[in-house]
Amino acid sequence: MKDEKRIWGIHTQDDSLFLKGNVIAIGWKAFGDLSNMENNREAFKQKYAEIYLEDKKAAVAVAAGMLYRFRFEIQVGDYVVFPSKSNHEINIGIVDGEYRYEATAKEYVNQRKVKWLKHLSRTSFTQGALYEVGSAMTLFTIKNYADEFLESLNVGPEKEPKDELPGSVRATADEIKQSTKDFILKELSRNLKGYALESFVGNLLNAMGYRTELALQGGDSGVDITAYKDELPPRILVQVKSQDGDIKETMLQALKGAMREGDYGLFVSLSGYTKNAKKYLDATPIIRGIDGDELVTLILKYYENLSLKYKKIIPLERVYIPVPAEE
Numbered sequence: 654m655k656d657e658k659r660i661w662g663i664h665t666q667d668d669s670l671f672l673k674g675n676v677i678a679i680g681w682k683a684f685g686d687l688s689n690m691e692n693n694r695e696a697f698k699q700k701y702a703e704i705y706l707e708d709k710k711a712a713v714a715v716a717a718g719m720l721y722r723f724r725f726e727i728q729v730g731d732y733v734v735f736p737s738k739s740n741h742e743i744n745i746g747i748v749d750g751e752y753r754y755e756a757t758a759k760e761y762v763n764q765r766k767v768k769w770l771k772h773l774s775r776t777s778f779t780q781g782a783l784y785e786v787g788s789a790m791t792l793f794t795i796k797n798y799a800d801e802f803l804e805s806l807n808v809g810p811e812k813e814p815k816d817e818l819p820g821s822v823r824a825t826a827d828e829i830k831q832s833t834k835d836f837i838l839k840e841l842s843r844n845l846k847g848y849a850l851e852s853f854v855g856n857l858l859n860a861m862g863y864r865t866e867l868a869l870q871g872g873d874s875g876v877d878i879t880a881y882k883d884e885l886p887p888r889i890l891v892q893v894k895s896q897d898g899d900i901k902e903t904m905l906q907a908l909k910g911a912m913r914e915g916d917y918g919l920f921v922s923l924s925g926y927t928k929n930a931k932k933y934l935d936a937t938p939i940i941r942g943i944d945g946d947e948l949v950t951l952i953l954k955y956y957e958n959l960s961l962k963y964k965k966i967i968p969l970e971r972v973y974i975p976v977p978a979e980e
Contacts, residue, residue: 668739678761686754687724860958875911
């Protein structure tokens with residue numbers, strides 16, 4: 654392992670513990686004392702899966718990975734960047750102690766001592782740096798803007814923050830947008846399978862101004878939803894698939910076979926389409942295919958009109974992201 658000091662980002666719900674107790678900490682109290690664990694990622698994953706039975710495979714890997722890194726990868730002398738919510742500051746410190754288990758702690762039992770070096774206003778940093786330290790993970794490494802955080806340790810409070818290149822602003826804005834799209838697609842895949850996804854697509858079409866009728870569960874007509882823009886034809890026959898693999902041409906042909914003259918078809922998938930399926934769609938303009946990315950774009954556009962049920966499944970908040978001014 655390199656001697657170079659790492660820079661860690663960390664989040665908490667207990668700012669006071671971090672700032673007044675001069676520690677960084679993570680929870681997962683049921684996991685127990687990490688001192689008893691061997692230096693092996695797979696061992697962490699196996700034990701986590703045995704304790705947190707309801708967590709999905711991906712969530713197990715992420716959480717177990719953070720526990721492992723907190724125990725074995727963080728080293729005395731590494732830097733820590735902690736954005737505190739209570740005072741909206743960026744706190745930078747240096748790890749000052751080995752791992753310890755605080756059994757009496759209410760939640761954050763896994764701790765390390767930290768010596769805080771500076772407490773700086775968020776306005777002291779570029780937007781890209783703020784986005785990176787705003788990671789959705791509890792514990793993570795800072796890479797893209799590591800130099801900026803280190804340089805801030807030698808910057809007086811009176812010094813103006815350096816200008817950020819427009820390209821960098823655009824890049825971070827695009828990263829935030831893509832991260833949001835990835836989140837939505839993952840939540841759809843995790844929470845809405847089969848008929849549940851059909852109901853969601855029906856609600857989305859309602860939000861777009863269509864009148865919809867869902868087919869009975871267990872039906873095999875090749876049509877999941879019938880949609881109308883108004884009381885008059887044409888009608889739109891909708892097929893919805895939540896499978897992981899790409900949609901094949903035969904599936905589109907099945908939808909075409911259920912259509913009558915004057916009908917239009919809509920095929921909605923969380924995945925993509927095979928090469929032959931795309932050729933079929935190009936040659937059959939009365940059927941439109943929507944993949945996962947296009948579905949997410951529609952969700953973002955009509956999110957405010959979705960039912961509360963689905964807003965709870967996909968919780969989003971409207972925010973404004975800075976982008977470079979047009980030349």
